[in-house]
Structure formats: C-alpha cells, structure tokens
Amino acid sequence: MKKLLLGILAFFLAVYVILCIGLYFYQEKIIFYPEKLTENYKFKFDNDFEEVTIRTKDNKNLNAVLFKAQNPKGVIFYLHGNGGSIKGWGEVAPLYRSMNYDTFILDYRGYGKSEDKINSKDQLFSDVENAYQELLKRYPENRIIILGYSVGTGLAAKLASEHHAKLLILQAPYYSIEDEMSQKFSFLPRFLLKYNFETSKYLKAVASPVVIFHGNKDEVINYKASLKLKNNFKKGDSLIILKDQYHNGITDNLDYQKAMKIILDSDEK
Secondary structure, eight states: OHHHHHHHHHHHHHHHHHHHHHHHHTHHHHHOEEOBOOTTOOOOOSSOEEEEEEEOTTSOEEEEEEEOOSSOSEEEEEEOOSEEOHHHHGGGHHHHHHTTEEEEEEOOTTSBTOOSOOOOHHHHHHHHHHHHHHHHHHSOGGGEEEEEETHHHHHHHHHHHTSOOSEEEEESOOSOHHHHHHHHOTTSOGGGOSOOOOHHHHHTTOOSOEEEEEETTOSSSOTHHHHHHGGGOOTTOEEEEETTOOSSOGGGOHHHHHHHHHHHHHTTO
16 A cells, blocks of 8 residues: 555656656747748738847847837837737737827747747847837837737836836736746746746836736736736836726727827827
C-alpha cells in the first residue's frame, strides 16, 4: 500500500514538474497569439494610411501603420492585445479619426509583417520604446496619447511611466500578469513567469493623466483588477466602468465613444 501511495505521489509530482517546465518554455505560445502576414501583404483600409518600419536595437524590422486624420490634433499610439495583427486592429482607427486624431498601431515581433519573434519582456519594452521615438520625430510629445488594450496595457503603462505623453488610456487592464496568473493558476510558482507586466507598479510613476475603461462583464480580465489599480491613481486620474461590456469590443461601446469624445474635446479647451 505504501509503495502504491508513493507511486501515485511520484506520478503527480512528475506531472507537476512537466507543467512547470511547459509553462516556462512555452509562455510565448500561451500568452501571444500572432496573426502572421506575408512580407508583401497589401493592407486595405478605407482611410488614408502610411506603413512605417521600426528598426529594433538588434536590427529587426517591425511593421507599424499610421492612420491619418484630415486635421489631426495629435496621435494615439495604440498598443494592441495578444492576438491578431494590424490587419484587424486597424478597425479601431476610424473612431479616433472621427475625433481628429491620427492612430499609430505597432505589430509586435512575429505579428503581421513584423520580423522575428517575442522572447523576453525587456525586448518588448525596447521595441515599444523605439516605436515611441519614431513618433517623437513626427509629433510633439504633448500631442501623443498612449493607449493600451488588454496585454498592451502593461506595455502602455510602462512606456508612459518613462515619458510625458499627453494622456494614458488603458482598456481592460490587469493589475499585473502575476496577479492574473495567481487567480487562474494558483498552483504554479511565480518565479516561472517571464512576462510579469506590473501595471500597478508602472502607474505609480506615470505623470500624465490616466483614464481606465473596463467592462463590468469582462470574462478575461475581471474588472476588479481596475478597481485595484484605482488605488494607485493620482489626483485627476479616472476609472470608467462600462456597463454590460465584455472583454472584446470596447472601442465599439457607445458609452466609451461618448466618454472619449468628451475627454479629447475637453483637452483642447
């Protein structure tokens, strides 16, 4: 009987170790779901746009698209979620164009027409920083709005903590990736996590105004994460809970659109 119990224990221990190894070495496949496009793929968008190549520190080419408004007040640097590519994410641009803002969308490594693949948190931070430097060549910093959605919220908050953008907007953010992991995979050790984007920590260092939008029916990242982030707000920051909104489709939410119009219009006064 003792041998049987030891055998069962050894089996479950082996399964646990395999799970831990799998989590560590396959994190990129668990977190990121890129849509790959061919190098010569031609984007088809209704509005005026320009493709921009971002050169990384290790000499890789990342693809970005700048969607242009007729009389832009500034630009929104949109850091998208963990799936798809600019091919689909470009659908958010018309809303901001209607508010007289250009929209700049970067495809991370391995997404769309961007080269290489994601292999570290610092690599992602560096790539986003390089893209921001490209924007600074085109716009004064007080005309740049950083907007992150889902996975992109950690990247957006980190970038904003190191610059003085006009505004930081977060859609469906997490408190930290570690916090999300503890809720969904509490049995796994935290030290295995290579992509612990600490949104809560970054927010404390953000000098720009912050606005967070989160759906109260978000089935991926519970809106309670944003309630926790609110504890790191400075004076003037705000949290807007969108009623009956799930994780996807925030840009199409009418309450979001109305709020954004007020925010962007009031900023001009």
